[in-house]
Amino acid sequence: MEKEYTGNSIRFLSQGSEKALILEEADKEIITVSLSGELTGEVANVLLDEMTALIIAGQGIVVNLDKTVYISASVMEVLLRMEKRLEAKNKYMRIIQVSPEIYGEFKARGLHELLDIEVKKNDL
Numbered sequence: 250m251e252k253e254y255t256g257n258s259i260r261f262l263s264q265g266s267e268k269a270l271i272l273e274e275a276d277k278e279i280i281t282v283s284l285s286g287e288l289t290g291e292v293a294n295v296l297l298d299e300m301t302a303l304i305i306a307g308q309g310i311v312v313n314l315d316k317t318v319y320i321s322a323s324v325m326e327v328l329l330r331m332e333k334r335l336e337a338k339n340k341y342m343r344i345i346q347v348s349p350e351i352y353g354e355f356k357a358r359g360l361h362e363l364l365d366i367e368v369k370k371n372d373l
Contacts, residue, residue, distance in 0.1 A: 278309055279309045279311060280303055280308045280310055281312075282299075282310055282313065283312075283313040283315070284296070284313070285316035285317055286318065286319075287318055287319040288317055288319060288321060288324040289321050289324075290321050290324070292321075293321070293324045293326070297327050297331075300327070300331045301334075304335060304338065307338065307340065309340040309342065310331065310343075311342070311343050311344075311345060312344045313345050313346050314344060314346055314347050314351060315345075315346035315369070317351060322358065325354070325358060328360075328364060329363060329364065332364055332365075341365065342364070342365065343365045343366075346367070347367065348369055349368060
């Protein structure tokens, strides 16, 4: 997998499909992580590394899945692990702009009860 760092974004190409992780600092306490493309298992390690750094920095995290078309179980597991680490530091993580299809994947695994997930309003 090839990674390219540009400013506040990490773009990587894998199996012919581009994925991106874009960090947008809202303030010093909260950072938005926008994920796009197909979030396959190989994305999980990149996501784990980048989000661990944010947790160490003591920031709360908002994960925007607006441009995500697929999310693997391993990426969902990383999100759950990050939520537990943040909770231990009295910080939070919120997942926003989730399509009904991807929300269904979270729900099928029971993660909708463990994670703060906001489904896209225009898709309801």
